[in-house]
Amino acid sequence: MTHHTLKIVAxxxxxxxxxxxxxxxxxxxxxNLTIIVxxxxxxxxxxxxxxxxxxxxxxxxxxxxxxxxGWGRAEETWQVFENMRQNGGADWFRxxxxxxxTHLERTRRLKEGQPLSQVxxxxxxxxxxxxxxxxxxxxxxxxxxxxxxxxxxxFQEYFVHKRCxxxxxxxxxxxxxxxxxxxxxxxxxxxxxxxxxxPSNPWVSVDPIxxxxxxxxxxxxxxxxxxxxIIGGKTVKGPAAKMFSELGIEPSxxxxxxxxxxxxxxxxxxxxxxxxxxxxxxLGIRPLVVNTLMKTTSDxxxxxxxxxxxxxxxxx
Amino acid sequence: MTHHTLKIVAxxxxxxxxxxxxxxxxxxxxxNLTIIVxxxxxxxxxxxxxxxxxxxxxxxxxxxxxxxxGWGRAEETWQVFENMRQNGGADWFRxxxxxxxTHLERTRRLKEGQPLSQVxxxxxxxxxxxxxxxxxxxxxxxxxxxxxxxxxxxFQEYFVHKRCxxxxxxxxxxxxxxxxxxxxxxxxxxxxxxxxxxPSNPWVSVDPIxxxxxxxxxxxxxxxxxxxxIIGGKTVKGPAAKMFSELGIEPSxxxxxxxxxxxxxxxxxxxxxxxxxxxxxxLGIRPLVVNTLMKTTSDxxxxxxxxxxxxxxxxx
Numbered sequence: 001m002t003h004h005t006l007k008i009v010a011x012x013x014x015x016x017x018x019x020x021x022x023x024x025x026x027x028x029x030x031x032n033l034t035i036i037v038x039x040x041x042x043x044x045x046x047x048x049x050x051x052x053x054x055x056x057x058x059x060x061x062x063x064x065x066x067x068x069x070g071w072g073r074a075e076e077t078w079q080v081f082e083n084m085r086q087n088g089g090a091d092w093f094r095x096x097x098x099x100x101x102t103h104l105e106r107t108r109r110l111k112e113g114q115p116l117s118q119v120x121x122x123x124x125x126x127x128x129x130x131x132x133x134x135x136x137x138x139x140x141x142x143x144x145x146x147x148x149x150x151x152x153x154x155f156q157e158y159f160v161h162k163r164c165x166x167x168x169x170x171x172x173x174x175x176x177x178x179x180x181x182x183x184x185x186x187x188x189x190x191x192x193x194x195x196x197x198x199p200s201n202p203w204v205s206v207d208p209i210x211x212x213x214x215x216x217x218x219x220x221x222x223x224x225x226x227x228x229x230i231i232g233g234k235t236v237k238g239p240a241a242k243m244f245s246e247l248g249i250e251p252s253x254x255x256x257x258x259x260x261x262x263x264x265x266x267x268x269x270x271x272x273x274x275x276x277x278x279x280x281x282x283l284g285i286r287p288l289v290v291n292t293l294m295k296t297t298s299d300x301x302x303x304x305x306x307x308x309x310x311x312x313x314x315x316x
Numbered sequence: 317m318t319h320h321t322l323k324i325v326a327x328x329x330x331x332x333x334x335x336x337x338x339x340x341x342x343x344x345x346x347x348n349l350t351i352i353v354x355x356x357x358x359x360x361x362x363x364x365x366x367x368x369x370x371x372x373x374x375x376x377x378x379x380x381x382x383x384x385x386g387w388g389r390a391e392e393t394w395q396v397f398e399n400m401r402q403n404g405g406a407d408w409f410r411x412x413x414x415x416x417x418t419h420l421e422r423t424r425r426l427k428e429g430q431p432l433s434q435v436x437x438x439x440x441x442x443x444x445x446x447x448x449x450x451x452x453x454x455x456x457x458x459x460x461x462x463x464x465x466x467x468x469x470x471f472q473e474y475f476v477h478k479r480c481x482x483x484x485x486x487x488x489x490x491x492x493x494x495x496x497x498x499x500x501x502x503x504x505x506x507x508x509x510x511x512x513x514x515p516s517n518p519w520v521s522v523d524p525i526x527x528x529x530x531x532x533x534x535x536x537x538x539x540x541x542x543x544x545x546i547i548g549g550k551t552v553k554g555p556a557a558k559m560f561s562e563l564g565i566e567p568s569x570x571x572x573x574x575x576x577x578x579x580x581x582x583x584x585x586x587x588x589x590x591x592x593x594x595x596x597x598x599l600g601i602r603p604l605v606v607n608t609l610m611k612t613t614s615d616x617x618x619x620x621x622x623x624x625x626x627x628x629x630x631x632x
Contacts, residue, residue, distance in 0.1 A: 046421070046424055047427055048420070077413070079414050079417070080416050080417045080420065083414045083416075084417045086417075086443075087439060088439075089417070089424070097396050097416075098395050098399045100396050100413075100416060101399030104396065104416075105400055105404065105405040107363050108363035108405070111363055122404055123404075126402060126403055
């Protein structure tokens with residue numbers, strides 16, 4: 001198929017993004033796929049540097065991800081966590097034993113002065129991941145959620161500790177002005193035939209990547225296809241729909257398409273939202289209505305196929 | 317028994333020291349026992365601060381120690397270690413999952429600025445340890461082993477990585493001149509009726525403690541009973557006998573008594589070394605010949621009892 005020769009850059013956050021990235025990895029030659037991952041959720045816990053989206057993407061691509069939780073490792077054990085609790089350590093964020101090894105070795109290398117992109121590359125090699133996975137930046141960027149009840153919260157504080165309960169009124173990406181794209185990011189975008197916004201949270205997964213000035217500039221004029229993370233007004237996982245609502249926007253695939261606006265040329269929405277296709281077309285965005293729910297590995301591959309078909313049409 | 321009212325300070329290194337400390341803890345009221353632990357073996361691995369002797373002492377007192385290895389935790393699992401190896405991390409030093417939780421929480425607290433003595437106190441509380449356990453100092457002291465073949469080696473490099481194979485020609489305690497006794501150490505010594513040198517390695521477990529100037533000064537004039545870590549010319553565990561040999565001294569209980577010389581007033585040696593008692597007596601040190609091998613919990617308690625009897629005699 002012709003799209004096997006397409007060079008693709010995918011922007012991804014956590015679970016949904018990781019699944020589509022895996023679908024793309026299953027049908028594209030490894031050299032033709034670069035996945036740029038949000039690092040705005042990264043934080044420190046137990047003195048360890050944790051990169052939730054990078055890990056979810058890498059674990060998923062390596063076949064190491066826990067299929068039930070969507071985060072962490074499959075067949076995980078919890079000795080460290082249980083003993084941290086007994087030692088009086090913080091226990092609001094669960095980290096499994098296999099996962100601890102990832103954070104420990106990453107933290108050690110970062111402290112030695114290795115950039116995150118290099119650590120990620122080495123992990124990908126160790127885990128047998130063939131496409132290129134890049135953090136959006138090697139610098140520190142922190143997504144801050146501004147809430148009605150509790151003011152500004154660090155992302156994981158909002159997401160895990162407060163279980164997304166506070167009402168969102170805005171976002172801020174601390175450090176984004178100084179953040180440079182990680183080595184390889186701009187070249188991958190330059191060489192890409194098209195860019196895919198994976199079905200990740202537009203506000204806190206894709207927007208941080210788009211808010212790095214030199215990434216946004218590099219993307220201008222590229223064909224971009226986005227996949228809606230909202231199906232039938234709801235998100236499969238995570239607070240995207242709740243965030244739209246709290247910001248006064250009815251959550252829907254259309255709202256996602258509007259959110260991305262002129263940055264995208266194609267938009268993949270689920271069959272249950274087929275009635276929104278015309279309105280998306282009216283925005284000057286080419287819609288594609290397919291099944292977007294990725295329950296199985298084969299669903300991931302089919303959706304990736306569909307995304308590439310749409311890209312062929314918008315680039316034709 | 318009268319010795320239940322003795323106030324004792326014990327100086328301890330790893331396994332042998334921990335066992336006698338446990339024996340003492342079983343017969344003395346908690347307020348009457350302070351264990352001062354060598355920290356010269358402490359090092360950083362996987363970015364974690366590891367305190368092998370402190371952990372062995374605390375795990376042993378808490379009943380959490382692995383009875384087979386002498387280090388680490390009982391019923392340990394190895395997920396972190398196995399995954400560190402897969403991630404390309406260093407694998408020459410094995411750390412179990414439960415043990416990782418200790419090092420993680422300690423490292424986090426030390427980075428926050430908490431002194432080691434405070435972290436140790438909190439761990440003791442969390443693990444139900446009643447006697448006072450103190451690191452010899454809150455400052456960093458590093459035992460350096462000078463070897464014939466490989467020059468100076470950091471202690472764990474010599475001990476674990478090189479398996480004590482290089483020939484020892486001397487020792488150095490880096491940072492010892494600047495090291496102040498940890499809070500509580502001097503007061504415990506001042507208030508103690510007597511001091512016990514546990515059956516730990518004289519060169520690298522007890523000597524570092526004695527080389528802290530203000531500890532050495534505080535000990536002067538105190539009744540001290542030492543327990544030989546060498547039985548029949550050999551050590552139960554660890555390289556003490558090998559070190560004596562390589563330094564040109566025939567390893568024996570007598571050599572240990574000579575090593576401590578005027579700092580001790582009583583010396584406990586094993587029944588198999590009974591023939592050395594007279595020579596120890598000639599040094600002006602009161603010998604006590606008993607079974608010193610601690611195979612069972614009851615052995616620990618009996619040896620502790622014997623040590624206290626000897627102390628009663630030397631202080632009478």
